Amino acid sequence: MKIVEVLVTPIAIPDVPLANTKGVHPSVFLRAIIQVKTDNGLVGLGEAYGAARTLTGLQRTAPTLEGLDPYNLRELRRRVEVALPEGGGVNAPTALADHKVVDVVYSAFEIALLDIRGKEVNRPLYDLLGGAVRKTIPFGGYLFYKFAKQDLTLGPDIMGEVMSPDTLVAQAKEFSAQYGFKSWKLKGGVLEPEQEVETLLKLREVFPHHQLRIDPMGAWTVPTALKVVKQLDGVLEYLEDPCKGMDAMAELSAQIDMPLATNLVVVEFEQIIEAVKKDAVQIVLSDHHYWRGATGAVHLGEICRAANLGVSMHSNSHLGISLAAMCHVAAATPNLTYDCDTHYPWSTKEIIKGGRPEFKDGTLQVPEGPGLGVELDEEALEQLHELYTIAMVKDRDDTDEMLKYIPDYVRKVPRW
Ligand code: GKR
Numbered sequence: 001m002k003i004v005e006v007l008v009t010p011i012a013i014p015d016v017p018l019a020n021t022k023g024v025h026p027s028v029f030l031r032a033i034i035q036v037k038t039d040n041g042l043v044g045l046g047e048a049y050g051a052a053r054t055l056t057g058l059q060r061t062a063p064t065l066e067g068l069d070p071y072n073l074r075e076l077r078r079r080v081e082v083a084l085p086e087g088g089g090v091n092a093p094t095a096l097a098d099h100k101v102v103d104v105v106y107s108a109f110e111i112a113l114l115d116i117r118g119k120e121v122n123r124p125l126y127d128l129l130g131g132a133v134r135k136t137i138p139f140g141g142y143l144f145y146k147f148a149k150q151d152l153t154l155g156p157d158i159m160g161e162v163m164s165p166d167t168l169v170a171q172a173k174e175f176s177a178q179y180g181f182k183s184w185k186l187k188g189g190v191l192e193p194e195q196e197v198e199t200l201l202k203l204r205e206v207f208p209h210h211q212l213r214i215d216p217m218g219a220w221t222v223p224t225a226l227k228v229v230k231q232l233d234g235v236l237e238y239l240e241d242p243c244k245g246m247d248a249m250a251e252l253s254a255q256i257d258m259p260l261a262t263n264l265v266v267v268e269f270e271q272i273i274e275a276v277k278k279d280a281v282q283i284v285l286s287d288h289h290y291w292r293g294a295t296g297a298v299h300l301g302e303i304c305r306a307a308n309l310g311v312s313m314h315s316n317s318h319l320g321i322s323l324a325a326m327c328h329v330a331a332a333t334p335n336l337t338y339d340c341d342t343h344y345p346w347s348t349k350e351i352i353k354g355g356r357p358e359f360k361d362g363t364l365q366v367p368e369g370p371g372l373g374v375e376l377d378e379e380a381l382e383q384l385h386e387l388y389t390i391a392m393v394k395d396r397d398d399t400d401e402m403l404k405y406i407p408d409y410v411r412k413v414p415r416w
């Protein structure tokens with residue numbers, strides 16, 4: 001079996017103004033949909049970041065995959081490295097962590113190749129990753145402070161302005177009713193730490209049995225984080241990236257018992273060693289989009305087991321192909337014992353046939369394949385590609401977007 005054609009289609013999906021330490025989400029989020037076709041008529045799907053550097057990397061690599069055997073992942077990696085000799089990162093300069101373009105591009109094509117292999121042997125993708133230890137995948141509700149959307153031309157708002165503890169709790173109630181989530185992750189680093197603490201204490205009152213987390217993405221100094229940890233003692237299951245950089249995380253970690261998680265200071269295999277030596281974090285967030293695909297994400301789980309670190313799962317704004325891949329990775333990672341993050345409820349579109357998968361009690365069933373177990377809706381792909389061509393957004397810049405809401409906004413990390 002050989003690859004005969006690779007299509008990379010950029011799409012834009014209406015987004016809503018979700019706030020974070022860096023600013024706020026632009027009016028659309030960008031993804032790239034990958035279709036890898038083989039000489040025996042199979043098509044493997046993938047969903048990758050769609051911002052400029054990733055897209056260019058995917059487009060440059062795509063033609064070099066012709067003739068490749070989908071079973072040869074080492075050769076895939078080699079071809080990606082040859083196609084992108086200058087390497088570099090994928091994120092905008094305002095990002096707090098970066099990912100190597102070769103890792104991100106490899107990851108995206110790896111999923112499509114695994115999808116082909118699953119289709120060829122008529123097995124779900126999780127079987128190619130070593131088998132499923134769980135088939136019901138729990139997701140946490142991802143709560144955001146947000147502005148009311150100003151410009152509705154590209155798509156509707158979801159839930160209006162949410163800029164206070166009470167409105168945030170109302171958001172959680174709505175998500176709870178719609179999706180049945182059993183845990184909450186709050187994107188912090190937006191309001192004053194006191195208000196974010198108040199939000200979590202109110203969530204605790206209303207949802208006494210839910211697991212709670214907060215992710216201020218480096219917004220707090222070590223003394224501020226220490227204060228918050230005291231106020232939230234016994235309230236959080238873990239605290240994600242409270243401080244900026246490995247050393248600040250290690251300094252905080254040395255003074256507290258609360259577990260620290262990260263998707264900012266450990267984003268490559270090499271960084272695990274430093275994190276363990278410094279005891280900077282106790283939980284690493286997995287993500288098949290940059291941890292070298294689904295096989296890399298499963299390897300991450302194994303390394304974390306050996307290093308006595310917990311594993312959780314990171315998310316960015318995404319659609320159903322990524323959601324399916326996340327389910328397969330979660331199914332095949334025994335020590336992924338925390339509810340996975342997902343931005344899924346924050347969009348209304350889909351590009352897979354059958355529409356949007358339905359969450360039950362905050363969980364999804366892993367698709368039973370073959371491969372990823374999802375099919376592309378070509379019409380939806382065309383519509384979202386059309387939106388990409390007309391939307392003025394070709395890169396993600398949350399700081400720039402924030403100026404539309406707060407004209408004198410200055411990005412500062414840490415801020416408090
Ligand atoms: O969507 O604003 C966002 C998040 O902040 C996202 O960009 C992060 O990558 O969810 C992510 C995180 O856990 O840091």
Ligand code: MG
Nearest residue numbers: 215240241263
């Ligand atoms: Mg995070």
